[in-house]
Amino acid sequence: MFRIDLKNRKPIYEQVVENFKRLIISGDLCENSRVPSIRDMAKELGVNPNTVQKAYRELEGQKYFYTVLGQGSFIAAPPEEATSAEIALLYEKLSAIIRELIFRGESKGEIQVFINVLGSETK
Amino acid sequence: MFRIDLKNRKPIYEQVVENFKRLIISGDLCENSRVPSIRDMAKELGVNPNTVQKAYRELEGQKYFYTVLGQGSFIAAPPEEATSAEIALLYEKLSAIIRELIFRGESKGEIQVFINVLGSETK
């Protein structure tokens, strides 16, 4: 289930990154399984190989992928301990979105329920 | 409390937009109060007036500001009814961040607690 929207303002390589993150976190892509080669991926998505390469590099930088020279890229194990800076940044973004949702009329309760539902999916 | 980081990759005008959103949502800026003129804001931030204008225009488009010709820009009233598309987009972003937080080792419980604390602040 790969969703790429060329018309979206979000860069394609970021969309590829997010799709992989989503599939890894949901468990659809298992640890140590091989991901398609850059060329195959590019062909399948109908985008430029350079774009896929940039996405893979990003995923490797964020420790979602690891690469074995000559063999391709693979799904990495979940990080043992994340840097607190990363976590803090994510919480920062989270609070901004929550505040905006509340400003737009959503209630804390609705948001909590939404997260619970999300959790059961990903669990 | 205005935080602009000129070295940041994020465009300056977006940073201005986010700062204003934050201050409006937190209640630090009240409905119908006047915001600094484009020129003054630009001078204070040390950026070009066009950059500030772009931010103000964006805020007006998102209904956070309204402009009275010849008089300046003002904080708008909170939206009566948000479009469901906006809410859906926010939930989409929310779920991406929650997923990443969980992948980074945070638990649903920790996140829920975080949101509860947030809620009591903004309430």
Next chain:
Amino acid sequence: MFRIDLKNRKPIYEQVVENFKRLIISGDLCENSRVPSIRDMAKELGVNPNTVQKAYRELEGQKYFYTVLGQGSFIAAPPEEATSAEIALLYEKLSAIIRELIFRGESKGEIQVFINVLGSETK
């Protein structure tokens, strides 16, 4: 029934002009009746006298008002014969709006009905 919206991007003086046009065409303001002085009008609308002055000058230019020095401004008689250039310009604008309405999904029939209703009001 004077409707001025300061938050609107349309210049206030234009809004004043349109309000007068509307009231004259609908017959609420009769030929040769006196309109409020610039100062009174400005006070009542809560706008700058210069703004009202600009509107009155515009209405005089378009032959909706005539001014008697020392006595004030008055509603003019409907024009005997409009210049064909003015009429052509109005039809130009009309066709642009009709095209856009049709593009937005309205039908010719709906538009015709709308105009008929309009007509019976103004008649």
Next chain:
Amino acid sequence: MFRIDLKNRKPIYEQVVENFKRLIISGDLCENSRVPSIRDMAKELGVNPNTVQKAYRELEGQKYFYTVLGQGSFIAAPPEEATSAEIALLYEKLSAIIRELIFRGESKGEIQVFINVLGSETK
């Protein structure tokens, strides 16, 4: 058929917007066809690229264009459902013009005929 009048009081970028709207609504520009790049358009019209960019951005905001990063801008599909606010605004403008035409001596009948002729063209 692009008509730009640099001497006109109407901003250039608005003229560009209106020209594109006209060509899209008339069907001269088809869905998903590519429009000239900002730079090319600017060169052809003899104006600054920023001016064209502003026009394109406006057209994108009004859902006439969509942009693919790195590839250019394209004609969007006609809107599935227009917001009633947009329609109402157009009818508001329509009624103002009709009223003025009647004041200028045109009859409802003449206007209706004009619209009918218009309709058969665009059909």
Next chain:
DNA sequence: GTGGTCTAGACCACT
């Protein structure tokens, strides 16, 4: 190649 951001500075319209 594409669009996006930013600057510096001029000029105009509205209040």
Next chain:
DNA sequence: GTGGTCTAGACCACC
């Protein structure tokens, strides 16, 4: 005074 438009030209990100 206010915001709005436009130009010229630089630099960046994405594809």
